[in-house]
Amino acid sequence: MPKEFPIDGSRDALWMATAVSAPDTVSLSHELSRDVVIIGGGLTGLNAALHLARNGTSVAVLEAATLGFGASGRSGGQVNLGLNLGPAALIEKFGKATGERLIDLIISTPDQVFSWIAENQLRCDPVQNGWVQGAADKHQLKAQQAMSAEYRAHGCELTLLDADAISERTGAYGFTGGLYCASAGSLHPLSYTRELARAALTRGAEIYTNSKVSGLEQSASQQWRVYTGKGSISCRHVLVCTNGYTDSLVSGLKQKLVPVRSVLAATEPLSDTLRQQVLPKQVTFVDKRRLILYFRYDRDGRLCVGDHGPMRDHFRADDFNAVKKRAVAVFPQLENVKWDYHWGGRVAMTKDTLPFLYQIAPGLTAGMGYNGRGVGMGTMMGKALAQTVIDPEKCDFPQSKPNRFLMHKFHSAGVSMTVKWLALRDHLDSL
Numbered sequence: 001m002p003k004e005f006p007i008d009g010s011r012d013a014l015w016m017a018t019a020v021s022a023p024d025t026v027s028l029s030h031e032l033s034r035d036v037v038i039i040g041g042g043l044t045g046l047n048a049a050l051h052l053a054r055n056g057t058s059v060a061v062l063e064a065a066t067l068g069f070g071a072s073g074r075s076g077g078q079v080n081l082g083l084n085l086g087p088a089a090l091i092e093k094f095g096k097a098t099g100e101r102l103i104d105l106i107i108s109t110p111d112q113v114f115s116w117i118a119e120n121q122l123r124c125d126p127v128q129n130g131w132v133q134g135a136a137d138k139h140q141l142k143a144q145q146a147m148s149a150e151y152r153a154h155g156c157e158l159t160l161l162d163a164d165a166i167s168e169r170t171g172a173y174g175f176t177g178g179l180y181c182a183s184a185g186s187l188h189p190l191s192y193t194r195e196l197a198r199a200a201l202t203r204g205a206e207i208y209t210n211s212k213v214s215g216l217e218q219s220a221s222q223q224w225r226v227y228t229g230k231g232s233i234s235c236r237h238v239l240v241c242t243n244g245y246t247d248s249l250v251s252g253l254k255q256k257l258v259p260v261r262s263v264l265a266a267t268e269p270l271s272d273t274l275r276q277q278v279l280p281k282q283v284t285f286v287d288k289r290r291l292i293l294y295f296r297y298d299r300d301g302r303l304c305v306g307d308h309g310p311m312r313d314h315f316r317a318d319d320f321n322a323v324k325k326r327a328v329a330v331f332p333q334l335e336n337v338k339w340d341y342h343w344g345g346r347v348a349m350t351k352d353t354l355p356f357l358y359q360i361a362p363g364l365t366a367g368m369g370y371n372g373r374g375v376g377m378g379t380m381m382g383k384a385l386a387q388t389v390i391d392p393e394k395c396d397f398p399q400s401k402p403n404r405f406l407m408h409k410f411h412s413a414g415v416s417m418t419v420k421w422l423a424l425r426d427h428l429d430s431l
């Protein structure tokens with residue numbers, strides 16, 4: 001294995017090797033005028049583009065690198081209930097009416113994602129076999145019991161499993177119990193992203209890659225001009241969809257997010273015997289410790305395992321050895337399997353662990369901050385961002401002003417220390 005991995009993961013990412021091909025795109029090299037410009041060609045931006053194009057709105061996407069270069073082409077591809085927080089916390093934050101609307105959105109997220117894929121005929125290996133979250137101890141189980149009760153009171157089938165049921169669904173032993181959500185599943189994240197782009201292009205959207213936005217300017221007439229190195233677009237609305245790859249383009253936005261890293265490794269296609277022992281029901285699986293470990297199969301029977309990563313974008317062999325070691329601790333049967341692919345990327349965390357739909361200025365709106373749940377939630381946010389343009393009254397997602405992280409420039413050191421502390425607590429709990 002090479003010592004370092006390129007930031008775009010193109011050499012070693014499973015998804016790069018197995019995705020549908022990307023649609024042809026060029027970089028922006030002229031001046032245009034459109035209704036909407038979207039900054040960021042990940043699944044949030046491309047979902048917004050597809051909704052807008054289907055509505056007949058003229059829209060152009062500007063992506064600094066290639067489609068899916070960010071988290072959208074690197075993720076674990078798990079499609080989960082939209083948020084990490086429970087209904088009570090959401091109602092407390094947003095009030096009863098808005099909170100309940102948001103809860104409905106969260107509960108419907110997986111079904112909405114899978115029907116959107118079917119409706120637009122997106123070739124991205126969707127699988128809706130359910131999601132299991134295993135509790136490592138009685139404290140976690142207690143938290144899961146409360147979460148299950150709250151969601152069930154809102155009509156969501158988030159079922160509690162006992163230790164035997166966890167083993168039966170996952171093949172893993174040693175969990176005290178856990179949660180099961182039947183509507184969740186997985187997809188091929190890079191294919192999903194590229195297919196969204198293809199569908200948006202077919203509907204009339206324009207997409208420019210290798211077109212990093214270098215400047216934004218608002219004119220007196222409520223128009224924006226968005227500049228890249230070689231061209232510019234004037235528009236009424238700018239949607240910022242840069243998530244964990246947010247730079248200093250929009251003043252103060254970067255400070256609302258902390259980009260932590262997550263790394264994944266994928267095995268060779270496992271034998272039938274191993275597949276009957278490891279996730280025999282083909283569910284997606286999360287080992288709910290303080291530092292979570294997440295599992296799924298791809299369409300060829302490779303097991304993909306994700307873990308927390310280091311606070312840098314260039315990954316090393318050691319980072320991936322740690323993932324494999326933790327995976328083997330959960331499934332000892334993996335001891336001798338070959339690991340073929342390794343990659344990672346940035347997960348955008350927010351202060352209150354919630355994503356935000358944030359109107360920065362009239363005509364300038366950001367949607368991001370999914371805290372590791374962006375495959376589902378980014379899909380919903382893309383729709384909500386499009387709604388802010390088409391019909392703000394119908395917008396599914398509440399607008400909010402996110403808090404900034406204090407001492408943001410020291411976030412790398414802060415996250416590294418926190419990860420060590422959480423790892424120690426997980427270790428102590430396991431004794």
Ligand SMILES: Cc1cc2nc3c(=O)[nH]c(=O)nc-3n(C[C@H](O)[C@H](O)[C@H](O)COP(=O)(O)OP(=O)(O)OC[C@H]3O[C@@H](n4cnc5c(N)ncnc54)[C@H](O)[C@@H]3O)c2cc1C
Pocket residue numbers: 039040041042043044045062063064065066067068069070071072073074075076077078079080211212213214241242243244245246247249262263264306343344345346347348368370371372373374375376377378
């Ligand atoms: C390793 C990993 C595993 C994950 N696993 C899961 C999972 O299993 N399930 C789940 O729900 N979520 C998961 N996530 C999170 C999920 O992938 C993201 O939340 C989601 O993909 C975010 O999509 P996005 O389009 O908002 O952002 P991104 O996909 O990050 O796209 C942002 C884009 O903006 C572009 N950009 C930045 N600045 C500029 C600029 N100035 N001009 C033009 N373009 C710019 C970037 O190049 C990038 O392509 C994971 C994330 C990672 C990194």
